[in-house]
Amino acid sequence: MDSILDTDMSSVSDFRQQEPGRRVLVITAVSAERDAVLRGLRGAENFDVVVAGVGPIATAASTAKVLATAEYSLVVSAGIGGGFIGRADLGSLVVADEIVAADLGAETPEGFRSLDALGFGYTRIPVDAGLVSQVAEALRATGLVVTTGPVLTVSTVTGTSDTALELAARVPGAAAEAMEGFGVATAAHEHGVPIMEIRSISNPVGPRDRAAWRIEEALEALEAASSVLREVL
Numbered sequence: 001m002d003s004i005l006d007t008d009m010s011s012v013s014d015f016r017q018q019e020p021g022r023r024v025l026v027i028t029a030v031s032a033e034r035d036a037v038l039r040g041l042r043g044a045e046n047f048d049v050v051v052a053g054v055g056p057i058a059t060a061a062s063t064a065k066v067l068a069t070a071e072y073s074l075v076v077s078a079g080i081g082g083g084f085i086g087r088a089d090l091g092s093l094v095v096a097d098e099i100v101a102a103d104l105g106a107e108t109p110e111g112f113r114s115l116d117a118l119g120f121g122y123t124r125i126p127v128d129a130g131l132v133s134q135v136a137e138a139l140r141a142t143g144l145v146v147t148t149g150p151v152l153t154v155s156t157v158t159g160t161s162d163t164a165l166e167l168a169a170r171v172p173g174a175a176a177e178a179m180e181g182f183g184v185a186t187a188a189h190e191h192g193v194p195i196m197e198i199r200s201i202s203n204p205v206g207p208r209d210r211a212a213w214r215i216e217e218a219l220e221a222l223e224a225a226s227s228v229l230r231e232v233l
């Protein structure tokens with residue numbers, strides 16, 4: 001398999017306008033995630049799966065571009081992510097009940113202040129509670145291990161225990177971190193389309209140990225989750 005970091009974004013420019021209605025747009029960062037989602041969806045016709053790049057900025061731009069060309073009833077940010085220790089183990093799934101731009105703000109002598117605390121915008125996008133519980137229950141019914149909670153969007157992968165502890169204190173209940181959710185959610189929110197985020201856990205949030213990442217297992221869990229999404233969305 002190619003590196004997880006390969007970003008084949010051809011699906012963005014190849015995207016064709018689809019019938020409006022109950023269409024679901026799934027946004028992944030990289031092609032390995034897209035392929036796992038597509039395996040799970042097994043040709044489901046009401047889903048489009050698009051590679052939008054790594055990080056919140058690339059994904060926001062790519063998602064906005066797709067949403068400008070077609071109508072969707074739901075946008076799903078899906079991919080691998082880091083799990084906060086004690087909240088989400090390797091190979092398990094996290095369904096976001098809130099999508100939080102966790103490092104968008106300012107450092108002050110009193111500590112971090114988020115953009116919304118500074119009065120400049122928003123950093124938290126809630127997910128419909130009924131949708132979260134419906135999807136989480138359906139995933140659990142197939143034997144998958146699922147946590148619901150805030151999923152943090154960061155521009156820098158956490159690499160120390162200190163940062164992991166700081167983020168967990170900043171967002172109580174934080175279950176996972178990744179790099180795209182808030183970008184996808186901002187584009188969806190601005191288009192008035194409901195959003196959800198699902199992460200399969202490839203690594204713990206904390207000291208950088210690239211060799212300990214379990215990307216294959218996380219992609220398998222993402223595939224399994226996608227086959228459930230096929231049935232419930």
Ligand SMILES: O=C(O)c1cccc(C(=O)CC[C@H]2O[C@@H](n3cnc4c(=O)[nH]cnc43)[C@H](O)[C@@H]2O)c1
Pocket residue numbers: 005029030054055079080081082083154156157158177178179180202203204205210
């Ligand atoms: O270890 C590195 O040197 C490194 C540098 C830049 C990027 C990476 C990635 O693995 C890209 C992250 C990619 O996967 C998602 N992801 C998975 N685990 C985490 C995490 O613990 N924190 C943040 N993002 C994570 C993310 O959504 C990206 O798409 C590695």
